[in-house]
Amino acid sequence: MxxxxxxxxxxxxxxxxxxxxxxxxxxxxxxxxxxxxxxxxxxxxxxxxxxxxxxxxxxxxxxxxxxxxxxxxxxxxxxxxxxxxxxxxxxxxxxxxxxxxxxxxxxxxxxxxxxxxxxxxxxxxxxxxxxxxxxxxxxxxxxxxxxxxxxxxxxxxxxxxxxxAMLRTDLEEILIIDQKLDQLADLDEVAETLVNWIERRAGTWSGLLWLNADTGAAYASAFGSAPSHVNALLSERLASLPTRTDRATATILSREDAHDLLGTELAFLPSSVRELLIATYREDERPLVRLLAWNDEGRLPADLSRHLPALRLLMMHVGAALTRLATRRQLERSLDELRALLQLSRQVVVADSIYELLGELERLFRHFLRYDALIFLEPDDSAPNLLRISWGSGPIPEARIGHRIPIDRSLAGHAFRTGHLLHITDTWEDPRTYHLPERPFPLRTLLLVPLRHDGSTKAVLGIGRTAVAPFSPLEVELVSILAQELATGLTVVHQRQVILQNVELQRFLADVGDLLLQNPDPRSFARPLVTRLAQTLGGSAALVLRLPLDESPMSASSEHDGEGPAIDLTPLHDPAFFDWLARSSAQGTLELTDARIVPAPFQPSFAALLASSARLTLVSLVAHDVPLGCLLLSRPVRTVTHPLETVLLRELRTRLAHALGRWVASREQDAIASLARELSLSSDLGTFGQLLLQRLPSLLPSDFATMLFLDDDQHAFVPLAASPHFALLPADWSIPRQRSWLGNLADHDEVIIVPDSSTIPLLDYPLRVAAAGQTASLAVAPLVARGQTRGILVLGRFGIRRFTVAEQQRLRNLA
Known part of the structure; x- marks a missing residue:
């Protein structure tokens, strides 16, 4: 980092x-x-x-x-x-x-x-x-x-x-608070811990806190300058706040919006208070924490919104603490059970993967429960309608790791869809049980607990017995509590992984930025770039370009890692492929799953790649509105696209486009300067014109071209040089300065692009002869020196090949 x-x-x-x-x-x-x-x-x-x-x-x-x-x-x-x-x-x-x-x-x-x-x-x-x-x-x-x-x-x-850094600091502090909450046994201490965190983050605060730990009457407390007599007034209001889908919420509201939400007057608030913080936490549709807070000095701090995710996470930990308090008081847990809960919470803090938490959970369950199978199921990345057994303990689930079961025709799928705990006394008597064709479901009694976060189910934890032996209410309660701790662990591990992925993304983009700044030439940065990209995303990567001006192909690929197929880049240097990709890709990126969607000349190459079990991602590279190439990623089919990958490719495409645009502009300037030096050595105008038309195709490809010189004696444009398309004209052909289409354009010191010459009714005869009745795109550049028109340069292309805006600018620089 x-x-x-x-x-x-x-x-x-x-x-x-x-x-x-x-x-x-x-x-x-x-x-x-x-x-x-x-x-x-x-x-x-x-x-x-x-x-x-x-x-x-x-x-x-x-x-x-x-x-x-x-x-x-x-x-x-x-x-x-x-x-x-x-x-x-x-x-x-x-x-x-x-x-x-x-x-x-x-x-x-x-x-x-x-x-x-x-x-x-x-x-x-x-x-x-x-x-x-x-x-x-x-x-x-x-x-x-x-x-x-x-x-x-x-x-x-x-x-x-x-x-x-702020998120890391908040997370470290909340983890410390979580460890402290694990040791608290009184609602006053829990409330004090939450209020102290808020005061540290926002200065002088006042507010009301409502807690529910299922220990009888709800706990309500006023802190700061909030009058204590409003506890009874707002206790019922806070308890009945609308339940949202998110387990933990934290929102900044105006005074008017808070009044509408609470449905009661807030006359006890100082008149200077304009904003309020409302935070809630619920557990299985049951409200546990409600917080209403404000700053006595007026508005809340401007940076408070940055700490709202940390506050939501803290509310989750406070809610977990309340659940633990309720469990201790209601079920009179033994000291060993409390230590087990604390041990799992500590494991959440240090675990790098969910499988470490499952190993710790298995050890605790073995101490308190009798069971034959412990199973962890999560959605299959490649098939959203299936659950995959990704971890198991015991001979039966270990043999079935990797198996998939349908969500709509299984008990685990029912728990996943509904988000409710499922206790089946005898699975053979339940029609929702999923049996394999060759043998019945091996577990007779089954307890399935969904692991939920932010209102949605992330996974399912199952405990089963081969005999018909229902779990006791105390056992069901213990499994539910530890499963919720596991759900919190899933969230923490996921957040930690997201932070690490963000860090890796920023590190990659920083490396790319340094590489492009130090090596502006694509031939220098191509190989290091694709190698670094392949290391970051896995698989193979390739950069395919057709360099402008000389139209030379250039490609570079990362070293083959043995997982994806080797990449044949030869067919991809065709400009027609770059044009098709630029038109077909949404936001510059195309996920290719079927070779039939690419143009016919390129289908065999992509069919071979897709037949080798590869996922292909194509990124179009465009500079100055001209497609110059593409970036290609080839990875195994099992690779799952992460949202950060999309952000990375979009940012990488932007940076490459800027780098290529700067490099193309530099090459254009060098080429124009070189041509200008050659032209300055011409001995006469005829040599000048012939040399210009000879060198011009490397800068601006065209099908026909002519350079016309303004003869003041004849008051006409006479050709200094012309392509063979003008050979059918008389040897002394010219175009009048007055009453001609080119003569009118010569009065304007600007390069003119005509997409279709057939739309010009008064097109000069020599140009009609050169076009030979075909549809042609024209580029006309008046040659002006010291404020006077000295000549005109005319370029033409047949068919649909139009002159681009970038080429218009290039011709303007040349003229």
Whole structure:
């Protein structure tokens, strides 16, 4: 796991800011990182040249984003704000007095850019010019946006690390509290533990707490400044709060919403209180904990929402403590039973897998119960209508580990569907029992306990006897309590695994970011990237690209791990495949289960892969609206797609698209510069035109092309060079400067794309001859020097191959 600190994040952001200020030639710049609720500035830095000594230095003012007009605008529109006119500053005055003074004198130009992460506003970037206040160009704004993406990555990574650290701290504290709750035997102590945690997390609190441990009258207590006489008033209201599907809930409500929920006036609350915290916990439709709390100073802390998951988990532990108290008092458990319960709770804290908890549970059951089989069933990942026996104790269940039973035609399935405990005295007399064709169900008496969390059943625990011997009420109660502890353990283990998976995801994305920054060339980063991806997700990975300009194929694959089939990448270099994948994939990703859905030329390759028992995931890679390749994952069929995997692939696709886009733009610039150097050595215009048409296909492939020179004496465009499609024209053919379609386009200094030449009724005759009656897409680039049109470059493609926006920009740069 990477370690981070505020000083390291500050240093990284300062380095990015210094570079950004220098790149766009700004005088002063600043990064401001907001909290998740957009109510405060968590981090602010300013770098650059300060205004003249007559003005105060520009520093960091930690104003809430809602108090800054420009930041309010960013929160609504999510796009850059260019401030270079007096009316702009009247609408968006700077928060800093020195900058405001410069703006009032017309001596300030500003650029405000949002720091966006998946359309979430993370912060804002400011770039000011006060020494030479000229507006920013479009290129400078685009450059600033690209650098702001790096700043966004740093700021968002900081937020994720801080969130993880906070969750880890809360979890460690709650686990300590859970151990303390295990030792408490009095409701006053349980209430004090819960109230102390709330006071530590939110400062000065007041409120009402209602507990039910089935020990007679419900326990109600007022704490803080809450008047004690309202206990009786609200005790019944708190007890009858609507039951939600979630076992544990924690919600922040306005004063009005709390009144509607409780159905009673809250006149005892101070008038300054505007928000209340309501938390509940239930167990098998039975309310155990109800909490109503508020801050005497007014609103609740802004960061309280981050601790609500921890509060819900704490409510679960408090509820478990209440259940244990009720069990001790109602059933008069022996000291050995209490120690067993405590031991299982401790095992929940340290267990890395559910099977460790099941082993401990088996040891406890052997001490207290007589049984012949202990079975753990959970839903089958590959078949939602089946339950799979994933663990067992005893000769019968151990022999059936891995077997699957239908949910709709079995006793375990009935317990799983209904979420209720099932005690069958004689399974042979119950029609819901599932018997194998070759022999009857081996257990005669069966106790099935569903393991539930957040209102849904996650698994089923079964205990059986080969003889007809029903379990006693005390045994049923003991199994239920320990099973609920096991359900809590399932939740804790799952949450721990989710945290570890999130850490691994962030580690992978950080490695990818470093790799793409250090190796911008796909031929350098391809092999390390797919190797790292295969290590993270398992199976095999491959990156297939067709590099632009020279259209050369490039591919790289990870080392074969022996589980999935080897990948034949040769048929996948066809641009037609990349185009099909870009059109067919939802959000850029396609899960391939049937080779018949791919175009016919590629079906044999994918049929061979799918026949080898592999799951194929295809990720389309598009840069500047042009499909450049794909990322392919091949894994065994048994592999289950995790939600984090989808997030990883989506983020990886975005980063690869940005990296490829930057690399393609760099190659285009190099190719254009190289061509310009060659053309500058031409001895005459004819040589110039021939050389241009000879080199042009590597930059802009076309079916026909011509370069026309404006002859001022003839007042016409005459060809310097033309492709063979113009050979049928007379040797001295030309196009008039006036009263011609090309002549009209020459008056505009802009590259024109015509998707279909047949839609142009007055198309010039030479172009109609070149098109030869076919549907053609045209690209027309006027050649302008010193404000005067010197010629025109015309390119054409037959059929449906249109010129793209990226090619239009490339032709504009070339022209």
């Amino acid at each position: 990477y370690e981070t600190s505020s000083s390291r994040i500050d240093a990284l952001l300062r380095q990015v800011l210094r570079t950004l200020v220098a790149v766009v030639q700004a005088d002063l710049g600043g990064f401001f990182v907001f909290d998740e609720q957009l109510t405060a500035v968590e981090l602010g830095i300013v770098e650059g040249v300060q205004p003249s000594e007559s003005l105060a230095p520009v520093g960091v003012r930690r104003l809430p984003p809602s108090a800054v007009p420009a930041e309010r605008w960013l929160a609504r529109h999510r796009r850059p704000l260019h401030l270079h006119q007096p009316r702009h500053w009247q609408r968006f005055p700077p928060a800093n007095p020195s900058l405001r003074a410069l703006a009032d004198r017309g001596a300030l130009v500003g650029l405000v850019l949002p720091l966006l992460w998946e359309n979430e506003l993370v912060g804002a970037a400011y770039l000011w010019r006060h020494r030479s206040p000229r507006p920013y160009s479009r290129q400078e704004i685009r450059t600033a946006q690209r650098w702001c993406q790096l700043a966004t990555l740093v700021a968002y990574a900081s937020r994720l690390y801080q969130r993880e």
